[in-house]
Amino acid sequence: MDDHGLHCHVNRARQNDPCDDLNSISGHRAYGETHRCFIEGDATVIAIDDRTTIGEAFQLAAAAYGPRPFLAAPVGPHRAYHQQGYEIDFATAAREVQQLCEAYKSRGFGHGHRIAMLLDNRPEHLLHKLALNTLGISCVPVNPDYRASEIAYLLENSEADLAIVSNERREQLDAGMAISAHKAPIVPFDDLSSLPVPAKPARTDPVTSETEASVLYTSGTTGRPKGCMLSHGYELASGAWYATRGHLAAFRPEGERLYNPLPLYHVNSSILSFHCVMLTGSCQIQPDRFNPTRWWSEVTQTRATIIHYLGVIVPLLLNMPPSAEERDHSVRFGIGAGAEPQLHALFEKRFNLPLIEIWGMTEMVRVLLDHEAPRQVGTRAFGRPAAGVEVRVIDEHDNDVARGSPGEMVIRYNAETPRRHFFSGYLKDEKATVDAWRGSWFHTGDTVRQDDDGMLHFVDRKKNIIRRSGENIAAAEIEAVLQSHDLVKQVAVLAVPDELREEEVFACVVLSDPQTADGAAETLFQHCNRELAYFKSPGWLLFVDSLPTTGTQKIQKHHIFPNGQDPRSSAGVHDLRERKKRDPARKG
Structure with missing residues (x-):
């Protein structure tokens, strides 16, 4: 890609210690090269490639965007943390991440370890993630709604080497650990002085873009959740993709303030939006959860310019009584999925902002989106295939269906490298991974239809199709x-x-x-x-x-x-x- 606009020339030569000054931008490559920020559409984006790791990308971002806000939380008297609000800039975040790196590394944690994290939606979750990923450690977020048996399963399946937890969740995590067949030390996230030495040593090979960065557990429709293994390359590619879609979803050079009420154990907030804001010098605003009575006050108070939503949010906000704040905001657009067709236009008219419908999943979150004017509001349209996301619509025998007919959506990067920038596989379930990739296309399980112009429309999850009298x-x-x-x-x-x-x-x-x-x-x-x-x-x-x-x-x-x-x-x-x-x- 050509370099334009803001330049941040960096000579990158691999260092032996990934904790080396995160305020500098000395990187971790075995070769020297120059990296620059570049302009893509309207956004200024840190340049990365298929060899970049998350630690390297964050170093570049911290150097380029130092004083810009990076993470925030709204005022929240109802919360157990940051009741007066929270905001941290890139440079300060880099210093805190470096300190966390040194604490983990000093006890022997590093490449190849997994650490479970039960921190709710604290912004510190993301600082710990950056430190762990810099060291080659994989993050395993824990759903705070999990019961003891569910926590026990996650610990057993991931074989976590350590668990970090907030004080109010300690009893919950202890209960899960007590009945888990896999035992691991538990320490408070905000006091790493009691970190133990890990039971197994860290790997000595370099952290690469193929290194596991996260294991996220999908809710699934039957049986136990499956752990999706996500690499550094996957996570950065998802953020860069989002940052460069342009049109109505363009990120501006000065950065955005992105309000994401979704949980940090979910791919949307912890991967898609987080890496996008990191690469664009933007700020992720992380409330503790969605609440319709607080939504507009938090959006206006934090000066949000982008919001993330789920379909369930739309009717809940529409059911709220009118308020001055609902139109006195700075939101340029919303990004999400599942807005009911009957409510989509009504929401946009009442709240004066476009809702851009997208499609993505934990296994592949380089989202497709209906972001080019004119959008097909109220039709369940979610975009067209693009270079890097090839799509077919098939029947139960894996044959293409006619345009306009419903069928399962299957996707790949391209014929030569179908799995590029996809998840690395389901943890300890190679059979499920192979089955999902049959024919070198990933089978999404989503039923869609495709118009003659290529536009894709969501119909339903494949398993949510009711077969009645041949219909x-x-x-x-x-x-x-x-x-x-x-x-x-x-x-x-x-x-x-x-x-x-x-x-x-x-x-x-x-x-x-x-x-x-x-x-x-x-x-x-x-x-x-x-x-x-x-x-x-x-x-x-x-x-x-x-x-x-x-x-x-x-x-x-x-x-x-x-x-x-x-x-x-x-x-x-x-x-x-x-x-x-x-x-x-x-x-x-």
């Missing part, structure tokens, strides 16, 4: 219609067996007001029947008090009816199957 029905489509009704707070649609029609539509609904339950089943059925072809309306409907979710508010459908329970036998279920009649006056 393929997307659960997400029914969920979107139900969610648009004022009676509905939350909804999940499942497939249940049907003795006559193979499968039937089963809707689980959390009402906005439980007092409205009388007559609600009929009202919602009629609502669906008006909006959808008759066969898509719920055949079964059950009102529930709540739905199980992950920390990112994704509904865990496989936990709604555990232990093989037949949803149709639930107390209070409404059997609406006889109401599903084809109306000869309607087409579809």
